[in-house]
Amino acid sequence: MASQKSNTSTSNIENSQLNTRKNEIQNETNIQSICFVENFVLIWLDANVKESSDQFYDSVHQLQRFVNTIILVSDEIEYADLIHYTKNEKVFIIVSGTFGINLADIMEETPQIYSIYVYCDQREYHEKWATNFRKIKGVFTDMIPICEALRRDVRQANNDLISINILQSTKSPELDQLFICSLILKEVLINNEYNEETIKEFIKFCRVHYNNNSYQTKIIKNYEKNNKKLSPIQLYTSECFLYSMLNRALRLYDIKILTKINFFVENLHEQIKKIYSQSNDQQQITVYHEQTISNDQFLQLQKNLNSLISFNTFLMATMDKELSLKFLEQSQNNPDLIDVLFKIKIDRSISSYPFIILDEFDHYKDTDRYVLFSFNAIFQIKKIQQLNERLWQVNLILAKDDDEKLKSINKWIEKEFNQLNGFLRLGQMMINIDKRDRAKEFYEMLLESTPEDDIEMFAYIHRKLGYINDQNNELNIALSHYEKSYEIRSKNIQANDPRFCKIYAGMGAIERKQGHFEKAIEHFQLTLDIYKHSSKPNPSLMAFCLFNIGLIFCEQNKYDEARDKLEKALRYQKDSSSHNYDLLAKIHSNLSIVFEHLTDYKHAIEHAQKALEIVTNIIEPNHNQIGIYQDHLNKLYQKIDE
Structure with a gap:
């Protein structure tokens, strides 16, 4: 590779x-x-x-x-x-x-x-x-x-730095929002439409950010002139600016760059797919990928034997086991990290996920034989064994075409996001997994690029920005976005139209935080009343309104009334086809607080445990929110011991 x-010969400038x-x-x-x-x-x-x-x-x-x-x-x-x-x-x-x-x-x-x-x-x-x-x-x-x-x-x-996503084997697949997010990202990047203007804008972007780099600038100029002739595989394996930009954007879910570079992802995927379909490579081969991972990630691997794992990149693996071991030997020997040799068995008789043996397709025509998988390859974890004090081998196989968990997740995605397409799905997932800064960046970018006559999209974007700013505690900015969304919609629809409900609910949530309880309850009740007379009520949004009313009663120390509203919210959310796990966790958490005030510690602990279980599966393991939920549960255990 x-x-x-x-080849570091000095160049004359x-x-x-x-x-x-x-x-x-x-x-x-x-x-x-x-x-x-x-x-x-x-x-x-x-x-x-x-x-x-x-x-x-x-x-x-x-x-x-x-x-x-x-x-x-x-x-x-x-x-x-x-x-x-x-x-x-x-x-x-x-x-x-x-x-x-x-x-x-x-x-x-x-x-x-x-x-x-x-x-x-x-x-x-x-x-x-x-x-x-x-x-x-x-x-x-x-x-x-x-x-x-x-x-x-x-x-x-x-x-x-390659992002690894492990499907939690002990939970319902729909609970694992991080794994789902990686699938949606793949779907968006390899199916998104683009045109020549997209490529021109990307090259312009690259010129700005590589203008101080004469080596990469030459490659960019050549790419601008010959992008239709150049092989995406050779460009990627040359590890030029395309390789570097793409892998950072994938690691950080940098939607700004992903929306610019997605055409290259699709081109690379299509070339791999085409070569794979035309190849007669052997049915079974074994390749190796070395990576140093955190102790938390390794623990997740051990907990989820026989479950699925995906690598959020175009994974490159070698047929030379000793080469992978050599690179691991040169690692830092960091006691906080674990060296892992992934041994990957490929069997074309049970999996049709595209990959190629690079050989002549490699930019450098390496003698070391490498395999390049298409984007976000998914594998099953078959075996984990320790080779020495610091080195572990994890045996993987390419996921089968008929894997039931994958089928279940893909059905859930289509049902959950049937009204959203392309990057709008990814924007919503950024909210779901609590990457609000990335979501905000995306919707602000979308606001600038949306045609002026697309009224529905403008109203949608302002509502989303209202929600994100609310979550960031930027309440005045959030309220202005909701008001803008309301202003746009009110030109075309009546005030009791269900399309206003999410706006009313969002405004109510802000007013609750500002201490304007009467206004907040008015907006929440308005939403509930509209849905009572609607042929298509939204149980999840009704749960959200009842949840917020419950919070108001909590702040007023009316704990019996709060419990009533929160329990109703829980029933609505459980009945909802929309899996708003963030809201579900918050309902359980606040019910735990209410029962704690009512000195019913048994039910307080039950709800605290449920909240922690949910939140652990929808956000990254090191997120501070998990610690907050865990601390509350620990405090309840201490009270019982006292």
């Missing part, structure tokens, strides 16, 4: 390009002005390196083959600011010997730092202390071996 090639590059890098010193489009940033920390030197720019030209954003800093304060800002990126550090001695301990404990390269003139002296730090990959006196090490580490870091 590309990662095993080394024309004087005009060099001067432009100097000016551009000088404008990058303020980290907050940089929009990251890749998973990585490289910080070069050295008080003696000058931005104006030809040597620096020549080094940057070499390094940017692997990391786009390179920032030179000359003091510890500026370095600390940079590290604080780079929360979503993995950081590679080139550091002078002097700064290395002073900062190695701190760097070792900084989670976003992936690798450190000490660049100095006194190699023997600095190797004495550098060997004590696992993140330091070596002491170097020349840039070429740093580039070789960086290329290898970027490749492994990309592997380690």
Whole structure:
């Protein structure tokens, strides 16, 4: 693969390009002005390196083959600011010997730092202390071996950052919102419509974000001229800007970039699919994928033996087991992470999920044989075994075409989202899994691009933004969005039309938080009254209104009335075909609080347990909301013990 090639010969940059590059890098010193489009940033920390030197720019030209954003800093304060800002990126550090001695301990404990390269003139002296730090990959006196090490580490870091989604085997498939989100993302990206203007806009976007990178700029220019002739597979396996941007966007659910790059996902998928359908490769092969995962992720693997797992990318795996083991041996030996060798058995007789053996399709024509799976390949976890103290092997097989759990989930998706298409489904899922910032970014982008005559869409978007801002406790902004949605709809429909109900309910929720209880109850009751006379009531929205009225009674210390409303809300939500698990968890949680005030600890614990069980399955394991629910349950246990 590309990662095993080394071609870091120094390139000569024309004087005009060099001067432009100097000016551009000088404008990058303020980290907050940089929009990251890749998973990585490289910080070069050295008080003696000058931005104006030809040597620096020549080094940057070499390094940017692997990391786009390179920032030179000359003091510890500026370095600390940079590290604080780079929360979503993995950081590679080139550091002078002097700064290395002073900062190695701190760097070792900084989670976003992936690798450190000490660049100095006194190699023997600095190797004495550098060997004590696992993140330091070596002491170097020349840039070429740093580039070789960086290329290898970027490749492994990309592997380690691949998002894994594991279907919880002990729960109803519909409860696992994270796994469902990955399926919806796949559906959206490989089926979305695009035109030539989409590609032009994407290239324009790339030019802006790679304008300081002469290496990638050449590739972008070639892609602009020849995108119809170029092979998507070869572009992807070259690990150029397309590969880097796509994998970051997939990891972070960056809808802004996904809406721009989705045409490439579809093209890549279609090429893999076409080659797969025409190939006569053997029915059964075994390949390997190495990845370092967290202890929490590994625990989920162990808990869900025989369940399903998906990799949220175009997964690349090798036929060479020893090659995968070699890369794992070079990992950081981080005690908080576990090395996993995924052994993947492919059987075409039971699974038709497309993949190809790269060989001549690989950009680099590697002798190491690789397999490339199409997007979001799904596997079944068959066996987990420990190979040594830090290394585990997880045996997978491609999911069968007739897998019942997958069928059940896909039916649920079509039923739940039958009125939403494309990226609108993904926007709703961002709300469902509590990625509100991504959802807000998406709907704001949609608001700008929606045609002025599409009144229904404008009303829908404003309502969604109202909900998101409400959840972010930006109440005045939220209310203005709901009012805008109401204003748009009121031009065409009567005030008692059911299409107003979600707006009324949203406004009521905000008014409740603002302490305007009478106004809030008025809006909730209006919604309930409309649905009482509607041929198509919405039980989930009625549950939402009753839930909020129950909260008002809680705030007024009317706990018997609160219990009555919350129990009615629970019945409506359970009867609803809409699986609003977030609301269901909140109803159970607040019933627990009500029963706690009524000193009925048995029922308080039952509802607290149910709330925790639900929320654990719909948001990411490290989300702070899980801790809040767990703390409440622990407090109830303590009260019983007392």
